[in-house]
Amino acid sequence: FYTSALATAHFLKTQASGCSAYIIGAHGLINALYEVGIPFNDVNPEYVVVGETTGYNYEMIIKATELINKGAKLIGTNGDMTSPSDRGVIPACRALIAPIELATGKKAYFIGKPNPLMMRTGLKKLGVHSEEAVMIGDRMDTDIIGGVESGMETVLVMSGVSNRENIQQFSYQPHYILDRIGDLVPKKAKA
Known part of the structure; x- marks a missing residue:
């Protein structure tokens, strides 16, 4: 299996070796970025990377907006708007990125399928x-x-x-x- 988290890590490693990222996502994304040497940075990262997570909150949106307004680039692991769950259809990565895009006027580059x-x-x-x-x-x-x-x-x-x-x-x-x-x-x- 080749996941969008792994593809995102590979993309950042090959595009911007030595970069850092503010990460909004689950452990799979955090681990994939860590494995290729991309550290978490909530002060002055080159990228804001958003993946699917249940730990999403308003403070993360504010922080991502601030960092992008200071020059960080916005990356999404995948373009899924919704995802199936035990609770029915729930918001997915693109839905989590939407408020950040609206607040900054910047569009995310989505790494995952169908890219x-x-x-x-x-x-x-x-x-x-x-x-x-x-x-x-x-x-x-x-x-x-x-x-x-x-x-x-x-x-x-x-x-x-x-x-x-x-x-x-x-x-x-x-x-x-x-x-x-x-x-x-x-x-x-x-x-």
């Missing part, structure tokens, strides 16, 4: 060509379009926001539709 940068980097890390890979995802507007635009076969799983009814509104379609990710592997016959 071709993430798709090409993931293929390179796997050591395969797009014809040899499959994009598996639960969203038509990021996962499946990312795969289609990268020349991969696509598998839509029905565990996310997209469903069999709303996929018909898109001009592109997945190659395969499965109820859940576990359906990728055939079940063993009982002896």
Whole structure:
């Protein structure tokens, strides 16, 4: 699995080696940035990086706004507006970034799907060509379009926001539709 947090860490490492970031996100994002040598900085970072988190609050929005107004660049790990959860559909990364964009007048650069940068980097890390890979995802507007635009076969799983009814509104379609990710592997016959 190549996550948007890993792609964000790789992007910042290759774009701005030695940079620092004010990070709004969960442990996966913080760890990914730390692993490539990008330290947390809430005073004068080059970047404000926003990912999905349940610890989001108004003080973080204020701090991010201040830092961006002082020159930090705004990065989003992914462009998902919503995400499925046990509580139903909840705000995701793009929704968390929206108040920061509105307050600063600056637009975030989103690293995750469907950004071709993430798709090409993931293929390179796997050591395969797009014809040899499959994009598996639960969203038509990021996962499946990312795969289609990268020349991969696509598998839509029905565990996310997209469903069999709303996929018909898109001009592109997945190659395969499965109820859940576990359906990728055939079940063993009982002896």
